[in-house]
Amino acid sequence: xxxxxxxxxxxxxxxxxxxxxxxxxxxxxxxxxxxxxxxxxxxxxxxxxxxxxxxxxxxxxxxxxxxxxxxxxxxxxxxxxxxxxxxxxxxxxxxxxxxxxxxxxxxxxxxxxx
Amino acid sequence: xxxxxxxxxxxxxxxxxxxxxxxxxxxxxxxxxxxxxxxxxxxxxxxxxxxxxxxxxxxxxxxxxxxxxxxxxxxxxxxxxxxxxxxxxxxxxxxxxxxxxxxxxxxxx
Numbered sequence: 001x002x003x004x005x006x007x008x009x010x011x012x013x014x015x016x017x018x019x020x021x022x023x024x025x026x027x028x029x030x031x032x033x034x035x036x037x038x039x040x041x042x043x044x045x046x047x048x049x050x051x052x053x054x055x056x057x058x059x060x061x062x063x064x065x066x067x068x069x070x071x072x073x074x075x076x077x078x079x080x081x082x083x084x085x086x087x088x089x090x091x092x093x094x095x096x097x098x099x100x101x102x103x104x105x106x107x108x109x110x111x112x113x114x
Numbered sequence: 115x116x117x118x119x120x121x122x123x124x125x126x127x128x129x130x131x132x133x134x135x136x137x138x139x140x141x142x143x144x145x146x147x148x149x150x151x152x153x154x155x156x157x158x159x160x161x162x163x164x165x166x167x168x169x170x171x172x173x174x175x176x177x178x179x180x181x182x183x184x185x186x187x188x189x190x191x192x193x194x195x196x197x198x199x200x201x202x203x204x205x206x207x208x209x210x211x212x213x214x215x216x217x218x219x220x221x222x223x
Contacts, residue, residue, distance in 0.1 A: 001160070004157075031209055033209075033210050041215065042201065042213040042214060042215040042216055043158070043201070043203075043211075043213040044213075045210045045211070045212075048208075048209065048210055058210075092157055092158075094211075096209055101146060101163050101165075102160055102163060103148065103160065103211060104160055105150075105157035105158045105159075105160075106157050107156055107157045108155075108156065108157045110155070
């Protein structure tokens with residue numbers, strides 16, 4: 001398994017500002033994922049982040065809004081830019097281990113945009 | 115396009131009352147069906163991965179089964195601490211997971 005931590009655990013932000021969420025893993029992993037879980041909804045994949053390459057974004061998500069960094073095999077950041085109340089959500093970091101047959105999630109970052 | 119549908123949306127059980135949660139899926143080339151438990155305010159906790167029809171996995175009071183079209187999560191003699199949202203997800207051709215909306219389970223004493 002993998003132990004994943006996220007910072008911050010929660011934040012309240014003003015409209016138009018940006019927030020960077022950090023994800024730290026206790027072991028080296030090739031693939032990291034960022035998901036969003038909106039109130040009452042399930043998890044939706046934002047992007048896949050591989051070390052040494054540009055993140056791959058899902059339909060409906062763009063790099064200008066959700067820039068991602070992956071500087072090494074244990075760390076990644078997701079920035080939510082120019083926030084609006086519609087960005088209020090839980091943002092989750094996930095990693096796939098071994099042969100990608102197990103995927104583990106961090107505790108999430110609960111973001112509220114006023 | 116991969117689709118995952120979970121039912122029921124919510125389920126209330128008495129302690130000790132066994133039941134099953136359903137996860138129906140359509141995916142091109144299933145590479146894994148995943149079950150997670152999610153407690154309020156926390157990230158999903160990995161439970162099982164199933165790969166082929168007929169496969170079963172167990173963990174304490176939980177047993178997951180898989181057919182070509184659906185998966186069941188059987189809960190035997192549940193306890194109040196089993197109360198949580200249970201999420202089903204599939205992995206198709208990529209590495210990321212496609213999730214259902216979950217079943218919210220409440221077990222009362």
